[in-house]
Amino acid sequence: MNDPQEVLCRLKVTGNLPSMPQVLVQLLDSCQNPEIKVGALAGIVDKDAAISAKVLQLVNSAFIGTRQAIRSIEQAVVYLGMDAVRNLAISISVQQVFRRVETNGLLSIDRFWHHSYTNALLSRNIALAVHTVEPTDAYLAGLLHDIGKLLLWMAFPGSYAPLLLKGIRCHDARLAFLEEEKLHVNHCQAGAWLCEQWHLPSLIIDAIRFHHHSLDEVRQALPLTKIICLSDLLSHHGPDSPECLLAAEQLFGMDRQAVARLMHGLDEQVEQIAGQLGIPIPRQAKASHDTEPASEETHRETSLGLIGRVRDISQLNGLLESLLRAQNRDQVIVAVEQGLKILFNEERCLLMLAEEGASGRMVAMPSPDNPLGRETREFSFVPEEHPNSLPARAIHRRGLTHSFKDEKSTPSPPHLFDTQLLHLLGSQKMAVLPMICRDQLEGLLLIGLTTHSLRSLTSHAGALRLVAGHVAMALQLDRIRRQQAEQIAGERFQAATLVARKIGHELNNPLAIMRNYLHILERKATQGQKIDEEIAVIDGELERLARMTRGLDDLSREHDIPHPERIGLGQHLQKILTPFQAALPPDSKVTITMHSGPRPLMVEIDPGHLDQILRNLLNNALEALQSQGTLTVRTEARDGQALVHVEDNGPGVDPACLNDIFSAGVSTKTTPHRGLGLSIAAALAKKMQGSLTCASTPGKTVFTLALPT
Known part of the structure; x- marks a missing residue:
């Protein structure tokens, strides 16, 4: 029975073949599926208490350095990544499978895993340096490269111990020769075969199978095999060995400095990983079968x-x-x-x-x-x-x-x-x-x-x-x-500024009305006419100013609560319009007219709100007309509503502003308090269960106030 396959098949028949946990089999199959969901992967890991515990222990360790504690497997999978969880699960499972291997002076499990993790980290470093292989695949291949030794130790304990004793002082390639001579199978073949039974990727299996071949043969191999060959040489002989430097140069074109960088911080990383997995660190042995004296110290x-x-x-x-x-x-x-x-x-x-x-x-x-x-x-x-x-x-x-x-x-x-x-x-x-x-x-x-x-x-x-x-x-x-504090302070300042502008804008309306009426009073006084109505209007505006100033003690609360009254719409609009008409100079080229429907319209609204809305609209229209044009106010009844149209034949509203014309700060004016009047008017219309809209083209702008009847 000189064929290695015959030896391994016999091993399988005898029942000495270690089997991986079913959870890991499912996990490996799932990792091959590119469409696997994180939740499904976490569910598989969660089935095995040992794997779950180690995954959570690793993700919360100082080695990983998470910002906060991670308590769920799903979070851990997201944080570590699918490949890292796969490699960790394989590592834990392999240790579980070979737990029954007894420790002695020839084969120490602790030294075996120390050597394996050294190779895994070295392989990852090489992969990161050469950019030809996924670092996670290189790490896994390096971790399992000598797994065949454990398999042969379990299968042939009596025959394998003398071979380890002979192989202590020589390179693993010499040990592989002794294994084939005595057992007709070496640890590279055994490890590759075992990984085949576990359905690991073929590139990883080949790297394990061929990593002890001659340098000339390995030069023709795929990159992962080259990586495992070099990492094994470095872990045995160190970065200054002529054999390692030659291999590094021929396989990857690396010089002495590049090789030294591969080894930088390696011992610290091995200590960290071993600490997380509970593996004691041997200080003197480089290979898994080297001897190391135990001591009380x-x-x-x-x-x-x-x-x-x-x-x-x-x-x-x-x-x-x-x-x-x-x-x-x-x-x-x-x-x-x-x-x-x-x-x-x-x-x-x-x-x-x-x-x-x-x-x-x-x-x-x-x-x-x-x-x-x-x-x-x-x-x-x-x-x-x-x-x-x-x-x-x-x-x-x-x-x-x-x-x-x-x-x-x-x-x-x-x-x-x-x-x-x-x-x-x-x-x-x-x-x-x-x-x-x-x-x-x-x-x-x-x-x-x-x-x-x-x-x-x-x-x-x-x-x-x-x-x-x-x-x-x-x-x-x-x-x-x-x-955020600065932003809040800035927003508060902006809010206070907006309120102040709003108050200034609203104070300006009654002041402008009183100024217009003073011109009317002056004209009537010279002609000996009665001025009772004008004085009543001025008194009303003064009262409105008084209400505004009384409300300044709480700028954050709205004070414009509607007080509805039933009024005749046309009559009230004419009352609002009169001072604007009277204030026009005799030679003015601006015409202000009003057209009411054939039947009087009665509405139940707050007269003060209506005054404020119409005065804002009239002031805006007169500013748009500048020195000449026509301003017309029309009323009509439609669909159960009373409509008030304020129309002018000025240049029209800028189309860029039309959609947002009722938003605070949107205006084409350059005067102080710009962009507030229409937003206030729209808000007041809404309070009266009505609405304010605008339609504008060059030469015609119409604001329509819809009120409930």
């Missing part, structure tokens, strides 16, 4: 680390609660400075807040108790004016950036601007963290550090990002509150 470090983590979490919660309680920007700044002092034991910190507007300037905002306050009170800078400086790089990366040098990178002199910032902070090193909320840069957090603070900074990186996100949100909310 390791357990002691783990316990102390756990205690420190609990302490940090409680202190972090205190800082976040302070941010939530902050009522304004100053309180946010105080909370941040105090929180950094308690959480990270760092006093040399400075918040640089983005200046409102499009200037891009960052302005220092220290609290009154900040020791840097005196020196930085007027300090500001524009990051774009200092390219390649630490603040500019932090904004470009949209993430934590520090001045500690990578030991593997070529030393370079510090940026002059960074040197000045260090002098300002009074520190040897510094970290810069952009504060971003809803893709809006709210500011920068500058933290002064000592030369020995790198490890502390690294361990607190996730918490710092979480703090920066919450600070950005608090600052954005404060800015929105201030803008």
